[in-house]
Amino acid sequence: MAMRNSAAIIFFVIVAIFIILGLLSIHPFGDTSDINTSMDDHIIQNTQKETGADNGVTAVVFDYRGFDTLGEATVLFTAVAGVILVFRRLNK
């Protein structure tokens, strides 16, 4: 009991230290001048020319990164199948 609690406290403190260290070295809020945004700038400038869509986010979701959406659809299908499988005996 006591050992498990102390192990949990040590784990929590270590993760908290890592999160705070990461927070200290992050870029200022709203200023993206020191990170590489070339892909996003290409998408922002060429969305209307290449895909014909006005909404940049939809163009990224369904055109530039369609494989991500395919994986998401697979995860949703698996989750629905799992829920129906868990409650299979009750739904007769």
Add this chain to the structure above:
Amino acid sequence: MAENILIDIIHIIIPILIVASSFVAVYLKDLIAAAIAVAAMSLLLSLEFFILQAPDVAIAEAGVGACLTTAILVIAIRATKRMEDEA
């Protein structure tokens, strides 16, 4: 200029409310009240997404987080125990 100050105040207030409602969701012993606190956190989070210029994500978070998550949580709590038994 007055508009900028108003936006700054909103930018400061909404994250504080998000953290406060998430703290309430962990603190409360009544699980249905905790589910309602999670729904309030989701709604404030969608407002924050809208302020951060992401209206797509705001619509998705408002529909999914504030409605469907609460429905599923309340359904699951109804099938089990309502109060969180400490100790």
Add this chain to the structure above:
Amino acid sequence: MIYQIPFIAVALLVLIGLYAVVFKRNLIKIVIGITLIESGVNLFLITLGFREGSIAPIYHGTEEATRSLPVPQALTLTSIVIGVAVLALMLSFIVYIYRHYNTLDVRKIVGGDEE
């Protein structure tokens, strides 16, 4: 401009959720903690893609302006739907566990060192 307040909110959300996952004993409270961690990660992605004085990446005509980054928004959109699907699966398993063991306490379920 606003002194990193959204990043601090992200850190606090993740830490509160982690506290609920590590120290709480009720299974539904643990699931609520996982939901809080996921909300914190979503807020972190959106906050990374925000530019000062930008507008949303949705075009009306062809005017030029600074836009916020569209790729993190698209990935966050995917993440939200995956989140609700995984939450439903976890809650289904919790209802099943409650019917089998008749308790929601983690340490009683694993046959812990309490008694």
Add this chain to the structure above:
Amino acid sequence: MSGMSKIVKTISATILPFITIYGLYIIAHGHLTPGGGFQGGAIVASGFAMIVVAFGSIWTMEKIKEKHLSIIESLGAIGFIGLAFFGLLFGAKMFFANFLVKQDVIPFFNQIGQGLSNINTAGLLPLMNLAVGLKVIAGLFAIVLVMAYATSKIKEGTAK
């Protein structure tokens, strides 16, 4: 749970078509305004979840079986993957190629409604929005319906 009072039932049955129309509008205009398949699907599924809460899950399960919802979800998935595979045949010969935009695969398709912010300028994107919207509607509503039905069976004590 056998449903709420008559007032709640009437109001939710009145309000459901408007929620559905709004969600379908968000799906159909996903490439022009904020929105898309995920968001509109979540909104429509929320409207049906309101019906489950107001009328009771046993009444709803008599009207809509989960079998029908699985058929709709599989149709959405097949439509999405099929549209992705059609990109291997036309246009750039690539998986997920947007073969309808700026190319005359279907004759005169690009001549209808020319202009930048028009409903058919985006080629494949509205069709993919529709497929993913069907998938998300059926999936999320099936999750809510199955969980509510099973837990009400447990609550009544008629479960095995």
